[in-house]
Structure formats: C-alpha cells, structure tokens
Amino acid sequence: MVGLEHYLILSAVLFSIGLYGALAKRNAIIILMSIELMLNAVNIAMVAFSRYIVPLLLTGQVFVIFIMVVAAVEVAVGLAIIIAIYRHRETIDVTKINLMKW
Amino acid sequence: MGVSVAFWILAAVGVMAALAVVLLRDVFRAALSLVLCFLTVAGIYITLSADFLAAVQILIYVGAISVLIILAIMLTREVQRGSPSNRLQIPAFIVAVLFLGGVVFALLNTPWPVSSVPPLEPTTPAIAGLLFGEGGFILPVEIAPLLLLAAILGAIVLVREK
Numbered sequence: 001m002v003g004l005e006h007y008l009i010l011s012a013v014l015f016s017i018g019l020y021g022a023l024a025k026r027n028a029i030i031i032l033m034s035i036e037l038m039l040n041a042v043n044i045a046m047v048a049f050s051r052y053i054v055p056l057l058l059t060g061q062v063f064v065i066f067i068m069v070v071a072a073v074e075v076a077v078g079l080a081i082i083i084a085i086y087r088h089r090e091t092i093d094v095t096k097i098n099l100m101k102w
Numbered sequence: 103m104g105v106s107v108a109f110w111i112l113a114a115v116g117v118m119a120a121l122a123v124v125l126l127r128d129v130f131r132a133a134l135s136l137v138l139c140f141l142t143v144a145g146i147y148i149t150l151s152a153d154f155l156a157a158v159q160i161l162i163y164v165g166a167i168s169v170l171i172i173l174a175i176m177l178t179r180e181v182q183r184g185s186p187s188n189r190l191q192i193p194a195f196i197v198a199v200l201f202l203g204g205v206v207f208a209l210l211n212t213p214w215p216v217s218s219v220p221p222l223e224p225t226t227p228a229i230a231g232l233l234f235g236e237g238g239f240i241l242p243v244e245i246a247p248l249l250l251l252a253a254i255l256g257a258i259v260l261v262r263e264k
Contacts, residue, residue, distance in 0.1 A: 001106060002105060002106045002109045002110075002149075003216070004214055004216055005209060005210060006109065006113075007109075007150070008209045009206055009209070010113045010116070010117070010146070012201075012202055012205040012206055013117055013202065014116065014117065014120050014139075015201075015202075015205075016198040016199070016201055016202040016205075017117070017120040017121060017123070017124055017198070018120070018124075019194075019201060020124055020194050020195055020197075020198035021123060021124035023193075023197065023198070024124075024187045024188060024190055024191045024195070025124065025187060025188070026185075026186050026187065026188045027129060027183075027184075027185045027186070029133075029171065029174055029175055029178065030124070030129065030132060030185050032171070033123055033132065034123065034124060036136065036163075036167065036171075037120055037123060037136070037139065040139070040140065040143050040163070043143070043155075044143060044146055044147075047146075047150045047152050047155060048150060050150075050152075051150045051151060051152070051221050052214070052216050053214065053215060053216060053217060055217055055219045055220065055221040055222065056219060056221075056222060058222065058225060058228050058229055059232070061152055061154070061155055061225065061229055062229060062232050062239055064152075064155055065155070065229070065233070066242055066246065068158060068159075068162055068163075069246045069249065070249070071167070072162055072166065072167060072250075072253075073249055073250060073252075073253040075170055075171070076253050076257045077256050077257055077260070079170055079171070079173075079174040079257075080256065080257035080258075080260035080261045081260055082174060082178065083177055083178065083260075083261050084260045084261055086177070086178045092178050093183075094188075095188050095189075
C-alpha cells in the first residue's frame with residue numbers, strides 16, 4: 001500500500017534532480033526548467049501532506065494553487081530576462097553572463 | 103491496489119523524465135521530457151485524489167509553461183550548443199545526493215500523524231469555498247492578479263524592441 005512516505009520520497013528525488021540541474025548546467029533555459037522541476041516536487045509534497053494528514057481541510061491544495069501562480073509569473077519574467085540577455089550578448093551561457101561580477 | 107500500481111508507474115516514468123531533463127544533451131528533447139514529467143505529476147495528483155489540481159496542472163504546466171519554454175528555446179538558437187555542464191558538476195552532484203540523503207533520513211524518522219479519514223472526493227467545491235468563502239484565502243486571491251499584472255508588464259518591458 002502506498003503511503004505518505006512514498007510520496008515524500010518521490011518529491012525529494014525530484015527536488016534533488018532539479019537541484020543538480022540548477023547547480024550544474026550552463027544553459028539558462030535548462031536552469032529555469034530545473035527550477036520548475038523543484039517547484040513541482042514541492043507541490044507533490046504539499047498535496048501529499050494535505051491528503052494524508054488533514055484530508056478534510058485541503059489547505060495544502062490551496063497553497064499549491066498559489067505556488068502555481070508564482071511559478072507561472074517566475075517563468076514569464078525569467079524567460080523575458082533570458083531573451084533580453086540573448087539580444088544583447090548573443091549567448092545564454094550563464095558562465096559567460098558575469099555583468100554584475102566585480 | 104490500482105492506486106499503488108498507478109503510483110509506481112507514474113513515479114518511475116516521472117523520475118526517468120526528470121533525469122532526462124538534466125542529462126540529455128539536446129535542449130529541445132529536455133523540454134519535451136519536462137512536459138512528460140509535468141504530465142506524470144498530474145497523474146500523481148489524481149492518485150492523491152486532487153482532481154482539480156490535476157486539471158490545473160495540465161492546463162498551466164503542460165499547456166502554458168511548456169509552450170513558453172519551447173518558444174524561448176526557439177528564440178534563443180542555443181539549441182546547437184546543447185546543454186553542457188559547468189565546472190561545478192561533481193560538487194553539484196554531491197550536494198544533491200547529500201540533500202536527498204538528509205531529507206529521506208529525516209522523513210523516515212519522523213512520526214507523521216497520518217489521519218485515517220478518507221479524502222474529500224470532488225475537491226473543486228471545497229477549494230472554491232476555501233478560496234472565496236468567509237475566513238478563507240480571499241486576500242491572497244486578490245493579490246495574485248496584481249502579481250500577474252506586474253509580471254505581464256515586466257515581461258513586456260524587458261523584451262520590447264528599443
């Protein structure tokens with residue numbers, strides 16, 4: 001029988017994969033995709049807690065809706081920034097974007 | 103029983119798709135496996151009896167966010183260079199594995215107060231009541247459109263031709 005721990009371990013595995021991608025990749029779009037992966041992992045944990053610990057309250061599911069709003073906003077602004085950087089510098093390799101480094 | 107089988111299949115496919123996102127060389131294929139991962143997460147929500155969230159996941163993530171990401175990949179022509187790793191590949195792997203180990207250790211050693219009550223079965227009316235009803239989340243619901251408006255204006259300003 002599948003229980004709360006199974007969902008939490010799945011969530012932790014997805015979050016770790018996203019963490020590795022966000023830290024180790026050079027393409028800015030792949031980094032943004034990894035961050036989306038981490039947000040989805042957190043959402044799974046939220047829904048699992050809501051289902052197994054307070055099944056009648058649904059507070060976790062409401063939180064997930066707000067996380068989805070913020071994730072959509074983050075993707076829109078992040079991709080706009082990436083496209084603006086690409087216009088100026090012809091690359092989205094994050095190891096070469098060191099404009100603010102001194 | 104059926105829920106268990108569905109969970110294991112969805113979990114295996116989802117983890118494979120997530121690994122493909124970070125390991126594939128081709129950026130476009132990575133984006134497509136991200137879409138597959140979003141779909142399996144929607145299936146996971148259905149096994150958790152969160153039907154409204156599954157529909158929202160498919161509409162927002164599979165429908166909108168994946169289209170945005172694929173559009174950005176098309177617009178930046180970074181596809182030819184693939185998805186290389188930086189110098190932090192091995193430290194990042196170690197950090198991710200340590201994080202996973204720590205979290206799994208912590209959650210297996212925590213006595214969760216699991217409730218035996220069966221979950222609510224259509225969740226949409228209950229979520230609507232929580233979002234818009236008395237003593238619910240009406241203030242965050244009012245703030246979310248402001249955030250969306252600011253994001254739309256910001257994105258337009260950022261990508262506008264000078």
